[in-house]
Amino acid sequence: MARSDNLTGALLMMASMAAFTLNDTMMKMLAGEIPLFQLLFLRGVITSVLVGLLAWRMKALTLRLPARDLKFIGVRTVAEIGAAYFFLTALFNMPLANVTAILQALPLTITLTAALVFKEPIGWRRLSAILVGFVGVLLIVRPGAEGFNSYSLYTMAAVAFVTLRDLSTRKLSKETPSMLVTLVTSLAIMIFFGLASLMRDWVPMDMRASTLTLGASLMIIGGYLFSVMVMRVGEISFIAPFRYTGLIWALVLGWLAFGEWPDPVTLAGAAIVVGSGMFMLYREAQLGLVERRAQIRESRRLR
Structure with missing residues (x-):
């Protein structure tokens, strides 16, 4: 039996x-074994070479980009560098x-x-889900509590940078190949952290x-590639x-590789964050369905 596009998208x-x-x-x-900047540079070298080959095979290597996209690619690249630094620093200490939660x-x-900066509409239901989700984040971070880890703030900084990265990506036009953007980002990380690594032994x-290091490079390329492929099949609301x-995956691998298991409060916070996100995705799917139905009715009326 043929696999549906939605199932393929879910698997990807x-x-x-x-x-x-x-x-x-x-x-x-x-x-604690290899300095962070050295790791990011070496991973960047391997990733850039392999992504460059993929971009070449996909005929994504082009200099003919819309002028407005260059600005967003620049912002996205800076955001990716900031996200990499803050995320991995937190990861090494948490x-x-x-x-991941x-x-x-x-x-x-x-x-x-997007609602605050781009004035995208947001209803009270989704706004409520966002506020509830942030309560879940506070349960994970627990500022002021005895077990508070200051590196949680690094993770929140990483979230801010990734948010900026993704919003910049959304502003890119369809004429700019995804693999080219990925290659530019990989090269920028390689160069930035390569120069930074020279300041340390x-x-x-x-x-x-x-x-x-090689395994991490292959995995991050796989993540990028699958995330590009997933946007081309199935319905986003399902996937x-x-x-x-x-x-x-983080719970299982954290337990197997490091013997880590979150305490009940952290698990509760993670469940709240995931539940809020799931509700938001459900609402967005509903609103998209209503909009599509309205467009169909309007097209029928004009016939």
């Missing part, structure tokens, strides 16, 4: 989340599942920022460290909720 989304989480796990396994607030922050890497499987 889960594969993307698995690849990104495996990348995070491998990078975290090198924490449990994998905690960092806070990142699940991204649909909430993107929707809220490099550490020799053994076979284990080299294998983990998008499967992004939360990343939290399941």
